[in-house]
Amino acid sequence: MRIHLRILAAVMTLAAAVLVPGARAQRADAGKSAEPSLIQPSELAKLLLSPKGDKPLVIQVGFHVLYEQAHIPGSEYIGPASEDKALSRLRERVKALPRGAFIVLYCGCCPWIRCPNVKPAYAGLRALGFKNVKVLWIADNFGADWVDKGYPVAKGR
Amino acid sequence: MRFRTKAAAALVLAAAFYLVARRASAPGRPASARRPAPDFTAVDLAGRTLALSDYKGKVVLLDFWATWCEPCRTEVPAFVELQKKYGAQGLQVLGISLDEDARPVRGFYARFHMNYPVALGDAKLAESFGGILGLPVAFLIGRDGRIEAKYAGRTGAAVFERDVRALLGRRAARH
Numbered sequence: 001m002r003i004h005l006r007i008l009a010a011v012m013t014l015a016a017a018v019l020v021p022g023a024r025a026q027r028a029d030a031g032k033s034a035e036p037s038l039i040q041p042s043e044l045a046k047l048l049l050s051p052k053g054d055k056p057l058v059i060q061v062g063f064h065v066l067y068e069q070a071h072i073p074g075s076e077y078i079g080p081a082s083e084d085k086a087l088s089r090l091r092e093r094v095k096a097l098p099r100g101a102f103i104v105l106y107c108g109c110c111p112w113i114r115c116p117n118v119k120p121a122y123a124g125l126r127a128l129g130f131k132n133v134k135v136l137w138i139a140d141n142f143g144a145d146w147v148d149k150g151y152p153v154a155k156g157r
Numbered sequence: 158m159r160f161r162t163k164a165a166a167a168l169v170l171a172a173a174f175y176l177v178a179r180r181a182s183a184p185g186r187p188a189s190a191r192r193p194a195p196d197f198t199a200v201d202l203a204g205r206t207l208a209l210s211d212y213k214g215k216v217v218l219l220d221f222w223a224t225w226c227e228p229c230r231t232e233v234p235a236f237v238e239l240q241k242k243y244g245a246q247g248l249q250v251l252g253i254s255l256d257e258d259a260r261p262v263r264g265f266y267a268r269f270h271m272n273y274p275v276a277l278g279d280a281k282l283a284e285s286f287g288g289i290l291g292l293p294v295a296f297l298i299g300r301d302g303r304i305e306a307k308y309a310g311r312t313g314a315a316v317f318e319r320d321v322r323a324l325l326g327r328r329a330a331r332h
Binding site for chain 2: 063064065066068069070079080082083108109110111114116117140141142143144147
């Protein structure tokens, strides 16, 4: 009986780890091995709502239909940074900024570990010499991890 | 005792993960619990105007996606297979791309041998379906035009096929 329980527990635990896309283990690993410096949604929301402190330039590097429906107030739309034209727009936008400017990038299209947009954007800014760049950690998508959490949202172009 | 507690926790966790990982409300709820899918018109890649209402009487699998979205791309071959396998039985897959323009979508369409209509979507269309704040999102719409299920995030081909078959198998008289 004990052996059966052990086998069952092992199978269930393995099945659980496989079933959930972006399982905790994957997310933890992604967090450890990922190059971008991350900022949690709660942290960014607190920063944006605080009357004190420097506010970052927040740039959305995802898709426009998402931006129109909901975006972080004050954020600017650049476009999916997995595409060259959006990366060009990003470089153009930041070229006049001091290299110490505080910039936060976000996408929210899909789970962070699968997002094709934030890493190229981050890498692009780092390559330009920007040292104070963070990426908003979005575990699943912008809806679940920002909007549904009640953080500030704006709509429109 | 300690091991039994761990085993029980693993079972509960596995069950909870399974329920979350399905990410779909299962089809089969009564009509009163299923809202009508909002009608819309869009122009597909071939320049034809399509309307969701054109497909009433069919089971529609409506997929919001984008060419650069990796989880979206992995679902497309499954949709192509479903259309091939169940099209004659009344399934219609429709793709709504949220790419910025049609050019990459046309290339993707050809490379992946997509066999169903694909049109570009906009915020108005996305909002009519309750907001598309992440990708991919798919909706399964019954023959009566009501939304049977919503799939948020990457969903396995087996889940789609199971639910499509369940709807196709319903007697036409019920709808």
